Amino acid sequence: MQSNSNHELPIASGACCCTLQAGLRLPQAEADVLAARFKAIGHPIRLQIVDLLSRFGGEVCVCDVEAHFTLSQPTISHHLRVLRRAGLIEAEQRGLWVYYVTAPAALATLQDFLAALEGQPTPVT
Amino acid sequence: MQSNSNHELPIASGACCCTLQAGLRLPQAEADVLAARFKAIGHPIRLQIVDLLSRFGGEVCVCDVEAHFTLSQPTISHHLRVLRRAGLIEAEQRGLWVYYVTAPAALATLQDFLAALEGQPTPVT
DNA sequence: CAACTGTATTGACATTTATCGATATAGCTG
DNA sequence: CAGCTATATCGATAAATGTCAATACAGTTG
Numbered sequence A, B: 001m002q003s004n005s006n007h008e009l010p011i012a013s014g015a016c017c018c019t020l021q022a023g024l025r026l027p028q029a030e031a032d033v034l035a036a037r038f039k040a041i042g043h044p045i046r047l048q049i050v051d052l053l054s055r056f057g058g059e060v061c062v063c064d065v066e067a068h069f070t071l072s073q074p075t076i077s078h079h080l081r082v083l084r085r086a087g088l089i090e091a092e093q094r095g096l097w098v099y100y101v102t103a104p105a106a107l108a109t110l111q112d113f114l115a116a117l118e119g120q121p122t123p124v125t
Numbered sequence C: 001c002a003a004c005t006g007t008a009t010t011g012a013c014a015t016t017t018a019t020c021g022a023t024a025t026a027g028c029t030g
Numbered sequence D: 001c002a003g004c005t006a007t008a009t010c011g012a013t014a015a016a017t018g019t020c021a022a023t024a025c026a027g028t029t030g
Helices: A028-041 A044-055 A062-067 A073-085 A104-116 B028-041 B044-055 B062-067 B073-085 B104-116
Strands: A089-094 A097-102 B089-094 B097-102
Touching: A028 A044, A028 A073, A028 A104, A028 B028, A028 B044, A044 A073, A044 A089, A044 A097, A044 B028, A062 A073, A062 A097, A073 A089, A104 B104, B028 B044, B028 B073, B028 B104, B044 B073, B044 B089, B044 B097, B062 B073, B062 B097, B073 B089
Parallel strands: none
Antiparallel strands: A089 A097, B089 B097
8 A cells, every 4th residue: 555565674774784773672680591591501501400300300419410520529519509590490408418300391382492593493202 | 129210210319410411402502502592682782683683674764763762873883893793684775774683583693592492481471 | 876774883881690719507417 | 505508608710791893794885
């Protein structure tokens, strides 16, 4: 009908640059939480820890984690705290030992964010 | 039959700690790549950039990205480079402008890793 | 080709992070 | 309760990161 048919498109018609007419989709608070979780899992040791806990949840105490790496005990404890503070894992004390489990809901928020990104191929299932 | 019925379990029967009989599932090289990608997206600005590109892939030049944040142009360029070096986004020059798009395959590796974690609820679809 | 423009790089600096040794804490056990 | 053990915290230090101003580079345009 009207000559300006692209008034709904995110790109303005005439100009050639810096014309994207869209704001950010995520509230900053939400982006902060997601980024903090991605950042926590964004370390090789912590990624392996999460993978380990997801396989043997509830059966892995701190010394079990330690046995898988050549890092000192304080360093392992540090990585567990980073994951804990990001909400990705939780601790449960049983007697003298502390067992860790993953926090599935928090991990799911990451998966959901990635799934919501457009233009991706369907993940292998 | 036999008294030691849990010889297949990852937890040894007698002891109480440090008895997990399982190694790491991921080769370190793979964990390194995944962690680097998670780390790259683990920053609020970069997470928003990826989200933006996924929505308007191919239509977003650097100055469009800049317009969404209150950071200097070199800082935006830095974040774009971090994402590029992690393989999560790609650049395409058109004339004087550089347009960025997401790298769906790389993003899918992250989604696949999270999906492969056990003990998670089914993500909302 | 000279000026302009969009983007990348460099250099500097403050902050954060990863790591370890030393020490503290909490819970078990004799 | 005294000693032991598993885990956490503290303090220090080297390395990595985020940010910006200044500058360089590449492509366009007069």
